[in-house]
Amino acid sequence: MGDDDAGLRTLSSFHHKAFDHKWSSCHRLTKLSKGDIQFSISALSSRMARKFFVGGNWKCNGRTEEVKKIVATLNEGLVPASDIVDVVVSPPFVFLPLVKSLLRSDFHVAAQNCWVKKGGAYTGEVSAEMLVDLEIPWVILGHSERRLLLNESKEFVGDKVAYALSKGLKVIACVGETLEQRESGSTLDIVAAQTKAIADRVSDWTNIVIAYEPVWAIGTGKVATPVQAQEVHAELREWLKVNTSPEVAATVRIIYGGSVNGANSKELAAQPDVDGFLVGGASLKPEFIDIINSATVKKNA
Secondary structure (H helix, E strand, O other), X not given: OOOOOOOOEEOOOOOHHHHOOOOOOHHHOOOOOHHHHHHHHHHHHHHHHOOEEEEEEOOOOOOHHHHHHHHHHHHHOOOOOOOOEXXXXXXXXXXXXXXXXXXXXXXXXXXOOOOOOOOOOOOOOOOHHHHHHOOOOEEEEOOHHHHHHOOOOHHHHHHHHHHHHHOOOEEEEEEOOOXXXXXXXXXXXXXXXXXXXXXXXXXXXXXXXXXXXXXXHOOOOEEOOHHHHHHHHHHHHHHHHHHOOHHHHHHOEEEEOOOOOOOOHHHHHOOOOOOEEEEOHHHHXXXXXXXXXXXXXXXXX
């Protein structure tokens, strides 16, 4: 895992121009409309209702004995009850049945990808139907590593999300900007465009969790400060309000990913629009339990 040994560094200067979107100032007006007030009340109540979500993306890591040890550690961990936090771990495809058979009943399993349509002559792919047959409830789609390394476009990811949902899977949909895009001030434009590609194809967001993962913070040891993460999450929630519905904006969970670890998770979790985490390298370590326990910050808020 690229971020296993990387030292934690925060970015001391964040370019606020990333949020200079043509509509973004609307919700900052001092004179609020009736709809704004209703949304604010709804968002406040939903913040309390949105269950914390912690996902562990194991990526392409692990051997059989290592996987068994990781699962054993998870099974022994003391964590909040399942009504406080959803925990989903995502091992490589070949270990899905093994992990599912050994994992504690209050944790769930996710695949790291699935194909955009029904199975067939698509060598190396795994279909949504196969995951359903294995009783795998979740799938991660749109991860930046697939967008960048395998050239998955936002439209292709949107199609995958829609198809997976149509087959009964729940989706962790990843969005995020590169360092170059962040420094050019286009963070919100990029994240909004990636989210729009999903919104254009999906009307029911009940089974979608959005994972905001700034590409520059994945596996690098860099991490957005809590304030920086909150800014993007809040802007994304505002985009959902304007472009889907206030109800979707108030209820959909938006989680953060990018060098999350046991040391920074509680401060990140304290942010009002950060509803959990998608964890990389730290999900292979005992500190994943500490990250899960950051859900208590939300409970006690």
